[in-house]
Amino acid sequence: MLGQHTRARLQRITALVAGWTAVAVVAIPATAQEPGRLPATDELRVCTPGDYPPYSVGDGAGGYVGIDIELIRGLADVLHRPIRFIPVTWATLATDFAPQQCDVAVGGISDLPARRGFSDFSISYGIDGKAPITRRASGADYATIAQINQPGVRVIANRGGTNEAFARKNFPDAQLTLWNDNLTLFDEIDQGRVDVFVTDSVEGRYRVRSHPGLQVLHPERPFDSFRKVFLLKQNDPVLATTVNAWLATQLATGAVDHSFARWIGDDAPISGN
Template identity: 40%
Template sequence: MKIRTIAALLLSTVAVTAQAQSAPATLARVTQSATLRVCTPGDYKPFSFQHAPGDFEGLDIDLAQSLAASLNAKPQFIKTTWANLLPDFVAGKCDIAVGGISVSLERQKQAYFSAPYMINGKTPITRCENVSKYQTIAAIDQPGVRVIFNPGGSNEKFARSQLSHAKLTLHGENVTIFDEIIKGNADVFVTEAAEAIVQSKLHPELCAVNPDKPLQYAEMAYLLPSGDEVFKRYVDQWLHLTQANGEYARMSAKWLGK
């Protein structure tokens, strides 16, 4: 019995050691290469927006630059899409993914998340004269309401799961989706509160509907390699320190105006 116990312990130790050795060593790779590979869709103000190939701006872009600097590295931004975000990340194309990513259990199955850095629930945006019409999910989820959404992310999931009675329209470009509402081709778009607020400032015709009381709770965080506990702890501690020393607040004020 004792021999079996010892053998089981040895096998367990070997398995744990093998798992630790096979786990991705992101921190070491970034340090050695002096490059932090950052996947981002680049179509989601105020988090990440691409002006031209390789030219990104936004809150998450500034924060990724801060994270890279803490590692004595430079960020390399890799364009992806919401539909390809998780496949690209799991395929190892990047070390971290940013850009207004909502925490979800489906994504958690294949990747780690950093500690959340923002609560940012689902909020409708519509023409200002229609704000009173779209105060609740029930009011939006009607056959006569034209709901537009972008593919591949939590906005599509919310539209299909919560607004199935409305007339749903898939729009491939998140950047131009707001123009469709202004033109009268759609009635409402449900996205995160931060984007609804920023886009309402950019487009005076549009108003965010109760962004301080979102229709559905959501958190923003960064995608990290599954199984890499060392890198997750590093990113979480870096994020904690940026919030404690005021760096995060300064960047947030720059992009969100608060």
Template identity: 55%
Template sequence: MLILFGMSWLVAAAPGVTAQQSRLLTVRQTGVLRVCTTGDYPPYTLRAEDGTYRGVDITLAGDLAAALHVVPQWIPTTWSALMDDFLARCDIAVGGISDTAARRRTADFSIPTSFDGKTPVTRRSDGDAYATVAQINQPHVRVIVNPGGTNEAFARTNFPDAQLTLWPDNLTIYDQLDLNNADVLVTDSVEGRYRQRTHPNLQVLHPNTPFDSAPKAYLLPRDDAMFASVVDLWLETEIRSGRADRLLADWID
């Protein structure tokens, strides 16, 4: 675990930024790391009915807070409101967030925690009927996605001819496949692999060969090299140690 040796060490890690300019100073002074997370994207982030959070990124963000000698404060958000909430209320955002050009217009990202891509989730009884973009992009195919994130963006770009439904609750969206109210959901392969464990009638198709690939990372404040260097150094240690992969395997294997 990263140990902080005082503000002089931190300034040395990012000589272009003064301590007074960095979000790190606020975090240390308040004793709180404010973490935006949707709570609806397992295995990365999952909010329980009692309001507690768990998941791979929840565990790692909690450990990051401990390494900074502060406590995490979980700030609930949605995919549609993620960027606005992050800018207004949070120091960092976690939970299977894809590093995209659109998000980089207003925020920075940490080093990648992993790479993942979009794959179809369907009923097992449908076999491989919706395995390709061409098979899904048909007028009779009912595609369902959660609004505001990269799943919606992917669906609108690649399935313009399909019937598209925006389902507001990502925790119940898979029930719509079970109930035959939709035919296919395209999401990150890791989430699909987790969901087929909780919904045995569903399957994730070709999870090892997704339609695309994108880095998963943590949202960070713009132009704060000091804060970013501390987060990146800590994440690199967790990734190289294999702990991030072990946490993920506990959820999906």
């Protein structure tokens, strides 16, 4: 099950959108309500970095799995629209989104003001925050920002996303390494080549399951707090209403809660991704 802190926050989100859901669903235009009228070639173009489990990660067979992927596949099924996944990177998300003709971008994306310059946002489906990932042998040596922001501390961050921005802002005195491959980044900590990685607590809780030598410090008390959203094509009210109604329904019925529990709960399977 989800921790009490995360569950309480998701319940507050559900309460906010539950009353809105019925209105939003009614507001969806007829073409969205009656998917049989949509052309078979009307693809839902979904852009994703695909390297941020448990939100979105490659499945090893050319596709993607994760919490965001389950949600967007469910929406596409309801609309009877085929999905076309388009790989993008965190570093180029701002410049790729419009040229790649993304309808939606998913994959653990945080609500940042800078991203509103090139996309619209969905309603939030979750709240997360940054927490340190270290070796178990390090104990609580890197539990605070002050402990991490020291000249001898080796910090790592994936290039181009909120983790890099957080590290640059909060650890100017530490030794920062930027890593291009988020999927191999945890191996650098595991092998002792760096000391700490500060990332979303949900990702940390997922990844340490396949790295038993690592730990997430105080995931229930992250350094900050931010909303998770889908990026939406700008100035498309039909798309926005459809996506928001779908997410609101999934929140109100507990489907989002169950998805998080499947991926990071106590009984979640250990994955090598």
